Amino acid sequence: MGKFYVTTPIYYVNSRPHLGHAYTTMVADLVARYRRQRGDEVFFLTGTDEHGQNIERAASASSLPVREHVDRIVAEYKQTFSQLGFTYDYWIRTTDDYHKQGVQQLFRKVKENGYVYLGHYEGWYCVGCAEFKEETVDGSAPYCELHDRLAERLSEESYFFRLSEFQEKLLDYYERNPKFIRPEARRNEVIAFVKAGLKDLSISRVSVKWGIPVPDDPKHTLYVWFDALSNYITALGYGNYLENRFDKFWPADLHLVGKDILRFHAVYWPAFLMAAGIEPPRTVFAHGMWLSGGRKMSKTVGNVIDLNTLMRHFSNDQVRYFCYREMSFGQDGDFTYEALIDRVNADLAKGLGNLYSRTMKMIEKYCDGKLPSIDASKTALGDVILAAKERFEREMQDYNFSRALEVVWEAISAVDKYISDSAPWKLAKDPAAQSELQTVLYSSAEAIRHLTLLLAPILPTSAETMWKGMGLEGTPLNIVPATVPWASLPQTIISPPVQLFPTIDKEKLMAEIAKSSDIQTEQKTPTVTIEDFAKIDLRVALVLEAERVPKADKLLRLIVDLGEDKPRQIVAGIAQYYAPEQLIGRKIIVVANLEPRKLRGLESQGMLLAAQHSKEGRPILAGFLEDVPVGAKLK
Ligand code: ME8
Numbered sequence: 042m043g044k045f046y047v048t049t050p051i052y053y054v055n056s057r058p059h060l061g062h063a064y065t066t067m068v069a070d071l072v073a074r075y076r077r078q079r080g081d082e083v084f085f086l087t088g089t090d091e092h093g094q095n096i097e098r099a100a101s102a103s104s105l106p107v108r109e110h111v112d113r114i115v116a117e118y119k120q121t122f123s124q125l126g127f128t129y130d131y132w133i134r135t136t137d138d139y140h141k142q143g144v145q146q147l148f149r150k151v152k153e154n155g156y157v158y159l160g161h162y163e164g165w166y167c168v169g170c171a172e173f174k175e176e177t178v179d180g181s182a183p184y185c186e187l188h189d190r191l192a193e194r195l196s197e198e199s200y201f202f203r204l205s206e207f208q209e210k211l212l213d214y215y216e217r218n219p220k221f222i223r224p225e226a227r228r229n230e231v232i233a234f235v236k237a238g239l240k241d242l243s244i245s246r247v248s249v250k251w252g253i254p255v256p257d258d259p260k261h262t263l264y265v266w267f268d269a270l271s272n273y274i275t276a277l278g279y280g281n282y283l284e285n286r287f288d289k290f291w292p293a294d295l296h297l298v299g300k301d302i303l304r305f306h307a308v309y310w311p312a313f314l315m316a317a318g319i320e321p322p323r324t325v326f327a328h329g330m331w332l333s334g335g336r337k338m339s340k341t342v343g344n345v346i347d348l349n350t351l352m353r354h355f356s357n358d359q360v361r362y363f364c365y366r367e368m369s370f371g372q373d374g375d376f377t378y379e380a381l382i383d384r385v386n387a388d389l390a391k392g393l394g395n396l397y398s399r400t401m402k403m404i405e406k407y408c409d410g411k412l413p414s415i416d417a418s419k420t421a422l423g424d425v426i427l428a429a430k431e432r433f434e435r436e437m438q439d440y441n442f443s444r445a446l447e448v449v450w451e452a453i454s455a456v457d458k459y460i461s462d463s464a465p466w467k468l469a470k471d472p473a474a475q476s477e478l479q480t481v482l483y484s485s486a487e488a489i490r491h492l493t494l495l496l497a498p499i500l501p502t503s504a505e506t507m508w509k510g511m512g513l514e515g516t517p518l519n520i521v522p523a524t525v526p527w528a529s530l531p532q533t534i535i536s537p538p539v540q541l542f543p544t545i546d547k548e549k550l551m552a553e554i555a556k557s558s559d560i561q562t563e564q565k566t567p568t569v570t571i572e573d574f575a576k577i578d579l580r581v582a583l584v585l586e587a588e589r590v591p592k593a594d595k596l597l598r599l600i601v602d603l604g605e606d607k608p609r610q611i612v613a614g615i616a617q618y619y620a621p622e623q624l625i626g627r628k629i630i631v632v633a634n635l636e637p638r639k640l641r642g643l644e645s646q647g648m649l650l651a652a653q654h655s656k657e658g659r660p661i662l663a664g665f666l667e668d669v670p671v672g673a674k675l676k
Contacts, residue, residue, distance in 0.1 A: 045076040045083045046290040050298050051090040051133060051272050054114035055099035058121050060346035060376060061299065061331055061338060067364055068328065068442070069297050070127045074498035075437055078518050084290045086276050087122070088133030089115050092252040093265035094168050107251055111136060121348050126357050126501065133272045135253075139281035144263060144271045145256045146280025147317055148244075156203045156316040162243040163196035171265050173243070184593060184641055189614065191641060200245040200255060202267075207312040208239045214311060214321060222307045223326045223440070224371035227300060231307045242309065270310045274319070293322035303327040326440055329373035338376075343653060346376050350558050354550060358500040359385050359542070365442040365499060378554050382547045392453050393496075394542035397507055399460065400485045401538035407469050410535050412486055412511070413479035417528035421484045425455045426491045430522060433495050442499075449495055456488045486511065487530040494522040503541050510536045578634035579650070579675035580604075581665070587621035593641050597621060599649075603633060604672020612645035618659050630663045630675060 049065045052058065066087050073085035091111045100110035115134060122129070133140060151157055164173040169188030173195070177183050182191040215221055215232055222228035245261035246252065252262030273296065274280075277287040298306050303325065311321035330337065333344040351360060363381045366388070368374030404410060429452040436445035460481065468478040490511060497504040497517035508517045512533030582601040585608055590596035595614045602608050611631065630650040637646050651660035 042080040043082070044290055045073075045081040045295075046277075046293045047072050047076075047083065047085050047295045048273050048293055048297065049087040050302060051088040051135065051269055052118065053095065054089050054091050054111045054118075055095050057114065058118050058348060059338065060348060060351065062118075063121070063125055063348055064331060064364055064368075065297050065299060065328065066122060066127050066129070067125065067361060068370070069295075070129070071361070071365065071442065071498055072295060072297075072440075073128060073130075074501065074518060078494075078498055079521055079523075082289075084131070084277075084286060085129045086131050086133060086273070087127070087129045088131075088272060088276070089118060089135065090265070090269045090272075091115070091134055091136045092249075092262070092268055093171055094249050094251070095171060095265075097249075097251045098168065108136075121352075124352055125348075125360075131276055133276040135268055135272060139278075139283050140272060140275045141253050142282070143275030143278075143280035144253050144268050147271050147274070147313070148263060148267070149256050150317040151202065151313060152200075154316055154318065156206070157200050157244070158203070160199060160201050160241075160243075161196065162199040162201075163194070165192035166195040167192045181642065189595070191639065195248060197247045198261075199243040199247070200258075200261060201241045202244045202313070202316070204239045204242040204309070204312055207315060208235055210315055211235050211239075211308065211312060214315075218323075220324050221311075221321070222303070223324060227303055227307075227327045227371070231303065234304065235308060239308070266305050266309060267313065270305060270313065273310075273322070292320045294324065296322050296325045298325060298327050300327040300329060326371075328370055329368065331368070331374055331376045333376050335375060347558065350554060353557060354554055355381065355385075356502070358503045359389065362389060362446075362500060366446045367443070369443050370440055378551060379547070382545050382550060385542065386544050386547070388450060389542035390544040392450060392457075393503075394540065396453055396457055396460075396485075397489060397510075397541055398538045400482070400489060401510065401535055403465055404482055404486060404535055405538065407465065407478060408482060410537075412530060412532050412535065413483045414532045415476070415479050415483045419480050420487065420528045421480065422456060422459055422488045423484075423527040425452060426488050427527060430491060430495065434523070446499065449492055452488070452492055456485055456492075460485055483530065487528060490530055491522065491525065491527070493517055494520055494525065506539065506541060510539060512536065575676070576634075577632060580631050580633045581669045581671055581673040581675070582609075582629055582631040582647075582649075583671045584624045584627050584629060587624040589616055589621060590641055590643065596641060597624070598643060599624065601629070601631060601647075602671050603631065603647075604670070609646040610644060611647050611649060612640040612643050613649050615649075615651070615660055615662075619662070624662075627662070628664055628669060628671070 047069050049069045052062050069085055069087065073083050076083045096111065097107055100107040103110055105113070119132065148157070165176065165183050166173050167185040167188060167190070169185060169190065174183040174185065174192045182194065184191055212232065212235055215228065222231050244264040244267045245255050246264060247261055249262050252265065253268050255261035255263055273293055274287060274291060276283070277290055278285040279287050296306055306325045314321050332338065333346055336342055336344060338345045359381070363384050366384060367380065404412060429448050432448045433445050436448060463481045465478050465481045468474040468481065489507070490513065493504050493507045494517050501518065504517045512535050580603050582603045584599055584601050586600040588598050590598050590612065595616050597613050597616045597619065599611045599613060600608045601611055632648045632650065635648050637644050650663040652663060653660060
């Protein structure tokens with residue numbers, strides 16, 4: 042028995058939670074339940090990252106005061122995570138006062154130890170990434186692929202963290218702690234990155250107001266990542282008035298993160314901690330990303346898996362099973378509703394559910410619902426189950442969730458096969474085979490009991506139902522599987538068997554899902570008045586010229602005639618779907634009074650209209666079947 046401290050990233054409150062955010066927390070929930078079941082004292086932390094320019098911008102886009110905006114998103118996160126049944130112990134918000142105190146304390150400590158100095162920073166900053174980008178060879182603004190925008194030039198007074206002094210210390214730490222960064226491939230990437238050299242890191246901004254003030258110099262706010270990473274210790278009471286859990290729980294045993302933010306956790310975070318004289322965490326595990334239909338989930342593509350839709354059509358256990366089983370932990374995975382339904386049908390309905398109900402039905406029928414009692418030495422399956430239990434523990438402790446599940450399902454198949462081979466329905470008809478029949482039923486039920494214990498952290502609701510259904514006492518999550526010997530199943534009375542996982546009618550459910558995501562999209566679009574609509578100047582435009590924008594795979598530069606004095610330039614992100622020559626001479630629709638915007642240094646004086654292909658995500662340009670005069674207004 043020991044302690045176990047597991048964390049998730051704290052999520053940005055610039056948009057609503059989606060499957061990706063739920064996933065990391067779902068894995069943390071699994072680890073937390075697994076550890077608790079084995080008797081550890083667990084602290085499971087999750088929460089929200091609420092400062093910085095990005096959040097300020099998201100708030101202004103939703104026309105709300107920042108406070109109100111963040112409170113709303115946090116409420117939605119909490120509501121969703123509670124519906125998903127997550128058992129976190131604490132929810133940290135970086136806008137909470139104790140966090141602010143703790144972060145300031147960490148800054149003071151790092152400064153006191155000589156690792157902070159005041160300087161000037163000038164560079165290309167992407168607001169979306171909240172980080173400075175590398176200089177380009179020709180000195181022009183770098184383009185951020187991820188956020189489809191040019192970085193902005195920023196020069197300001199800034200406090201710097203002497204990251205450059207930590208290169209050797211970090212490399213040494215990685216060397217001495219081979220499990221610090223996992224999986225192995227990611228560890229190698231980080232090592233290569235650190236070996237290439239570390240520059241000092243700017244850790245304050247004067248340009249950002251929505252943040253934690255630097256102690257004794259409040260015109261600066263702390264860099265969002267310094268603020269955010271500190272959450273892992275401020276939530277334990279570091280540098281503030283919360284209950285002191287730091288002494289018990291630090292260092293963290295497991296920081297779970299997506300691979301997108303590994304560098305912050307594996308380079309900056311241990312360096313900040315070392316600078317403050319605090320021990321770094323034990324393991325940072327970077328998992329892969331969920332793709333959807335083979336593509337990165339993105340709002341523009343429209344393939345984000347919405348949690349409300351997911352929760353409406355699937356139980357938490359079904360979603361948990363799929364996520365743990367489908368994603369090889371550490372690699373990317375593909376999330377589709379089709380695959381989810383297939384797994385539920387094959388593994389849960391036909392596999393686990395069927396084994397449970399056939400066994401319980403036979404006990405009901407052949408033993409009047411009372412578990413038989415037999416001599417332990419006569420049982421079958423003991424070695425299969427004990428071997429499975431051992432392998433399961435090894436895989437779980439190594440965070441190979443998918444393989445741990447394979448182990449359980451192999452055991453399920455073995456029990457199934459044992460039942461089919463022994464054919465209890467035949468034994469039942471033979472009065473001389475009664476003791477053999479009891480052996481088969483007892484062994485199968487005992488195997489199910491052991492597997493239920495293993496499954497408890499994975500499928501908490503179903504495991505509880507199975508446990509109660511078998512008339513067993515207590516709750517499986519409070520029982521350490523290793524302390525339960527084989528062939529110790531008591532003679533309980535079972536409840537009438539229930540169907541744990543009904544088979545899903547795939548076609549029908551897919552149609553319902555499609556319908557409910559349409560409804561959702563409709564609901565999210567607010568109604569506008571005719572006056573609002575009239576503010577948008579839509580015009581017919583003729584494409585005169587079209588060419589690719591050098592070094593930007595996505596952009597086309599168009600010259601279009603709107604029937605005005607002179608043609609306009611429009612920069613559009615359609616280069617992957619339309620060749621320039623396809624467009625010349627074509628009549629399109631343009632939003633003529635959109636605020637001009639610079640893309641790759643080129644001013645776009647309008648926006649063209651296209652429909653979004655819902656499945657492929659590709660844009661399809663709007664046009665007319667009949668001929669229309671250039672410059673005609675649409676209304
Ligand atoms: O990065 N697949 O917050 P964030 C799997 N605030 N996981 C995904 C995912 C996907 N498609 N999309 C998101 C931040 N995630 C910072 C973190 S921590 C001190 C500060 C998960 O809201 C994954 O864990 O952008 C990823 O690392 C995290 O959400 C990013 O959440």
